[in-house]
Amino acid sequence: MNYFSDRWHDLLPNLGDLVVAGLTQGAIYALIALGYTLVYGVLQLINFAHSEVFLVGTYASIIVWGWIGYAAGDGNPVPALGTVILLLGAGTIAASLVSGGTAVLIERVAYAPLRRKNAPRLIFLITAIGASVAISELVGELTNRRPWGVPLLVEPKTQFVIDPGMSINPAPVTNLQIGIVLSAIVMWFLLDTFLNRSRFGLGIRAVAQNEDTAALMGVNKDRVIMLTFLLGGLAAGVAATLYNLKIGTISFNIGFLLGLKAFTAAVLGGIGNLRGALVGGLVLGLVENLGAGFFGNKWIDVVAFVILVIVLMFRPTGILGDSLGRARA
């Protein structure tokens, strides 16, 4: 008993901070999870290489910032607001394009030939692993396996302080944290609108529901699948830029764990469901940070995976549960 009350006393004062940190981390999970969930919704395929789609995005935005003249550690002062917006826009666009392109490339090289052969799903997983290893190692070779720094573009400034009173310490919320969470919500909203309102979105939903019928109705299945990968890649690019701003250093091997967490988030929310990816990401970030606050920081990843196992055992369809094909179809 003593153990738990001690832990509780450790946790309680930091509760506010943990919630804020958890939501921020969760927003990044959510953005990556969108890619997993889109592809899974359409193809029932775990795109194991999606973590590397995210990875190339992080490098792309740093490279573009370098071209514009902002590299890590060159002593540049934090740029003015206009420049920041320009830089963020350029970085996000570059990351999204590179990530989207990589996702489509993976689809064409590693998945499309197998789809034509109607291979079992296990084989897709193996080529996905191959693609994941190859991309991450290629990036490692190109960067000499050294971590890269990120230029300081946004000075974290406290915008407001959440003060819940009682024995909980007041938690400051920075502009960066607000921006990250808002971006995730906006990105989800854009994707959701695209899926539900546009012609292409209709095609995606049709293929997700029943590929053969969709083909009979004149939907080009191959194009829809490529589009799905592209959309997932775009969201991963946004996640990559935000991750750069939040973490500040990147290296060629960050993809694996982050990808696994994002997949956990997608499953947690209900895989194949965009809203589920958002909710799952935020919940995962929140719970794992609270768990880390309770059990100690070194258990943070264990908490995340235990949650995954528990969710799959008791509610394999996730929190929200319905799939892309059936969602408001």
Next chain:
Amino acid sequence: MTTLKERYYAVADGVRKAEAGRQKWAQGLRGRWQSIPKPVRLLAGLAGVVLLFALPNIAIPGIPFRTDEIPNGIGFSFVLSTIAIYVLVAVGLNVVVGMAGLLDLGYIGFYAVGAYTVAIFGSPDSIVATKYPWLICVPIAIALTMVSGVILGTPTLRLRGDYLAIVTLGFGEIIRLVAVNLRVTNGQRGIPSVPAPDEAHVDWNVFGWFRIKFDFDLDIFTPMDARPYYWLALVLIIVVILAVRSMERSRVGRSWLAIREDEDAASIMGVESFKFKLWAFAIGAAIGGLSGALFATRNVFVNSGNFNLLLSVMFVAAIVLGGQGNILGVVLGTVIVFYLPERFRFLSTKRELVFGLALIVIMVLRPQGLWPSRRRARELQDRKLEAKEAAAGA
């Protein structure tokens, strides 16, 4: 003007003939092997086994297959013993993945449980410090891994396919992280002085009735020479392969096959799918535990760095590459995946890049693996035909 239907049949027929022609060569090879009289086949197999045992001492001038013949190469017998241990892992994983068709991506967890059990109960430097001899640790390790297999399997085997893959992936990572963080396993610093298989230092007083005292060290297994470990691993591999093969041909094996090909149909025909899936999991886990125990004593030292998830994924890749379901194919795949990177060390860091690309190319060209089981190959062939016929019909 032919009708659409006629054209469809013509195309489907052509596809079938082309596939049959392509299969002929491999089948011819297999057929020729089968037509050799049995005693000769047995003799040839025996010669192969003898060759395997002699392998650490063989060097052929002109064919530098030994890993210590290249610059910066690692001792050949050490590499061989590592590969042999991994082959044992792969044979165990093949029971789960290849025979029962359950995708287990966290198999390394069982391997880790086996290795840590031996280290914790055997090493004088662990917290427990029971100092059991290796031969006593091994059954404990096997029992514990079987139990952990059942504990993991009971809730998760009701899930299907990909979900199972991800839960097992999570399980493998949890085991590793627990090993990093717990005091018993001592994290990155690890547990040193794991006992060798041929030493025992025991002085037990059993309930005060009688005393068991052993104190010997034959010094056959030493850290200087990895060959005895390689030979021990080979013996274990042969025993395990024989056991698994006979299981494959028994009622249990046929149930696995039925579950793998169509679980619903199997259940309807009265196969207790959950029970047999759990058996596959437990047996696979036990073999994983055994190989972990072997690994711990070969390495003398066990720490959390030995059990990362990528290795687990590599095992699955090795099995699928070699040809899941076929034990010899699996052995071939494992040797390729773990030997080639050692042999081609001069590619240094680029070898993993090459490995990733090779994995894609091979799987795209040969989804059934390099040396598949006949039945598996036929299943895949069927699927391919269906796809082609559907395309031709559309």
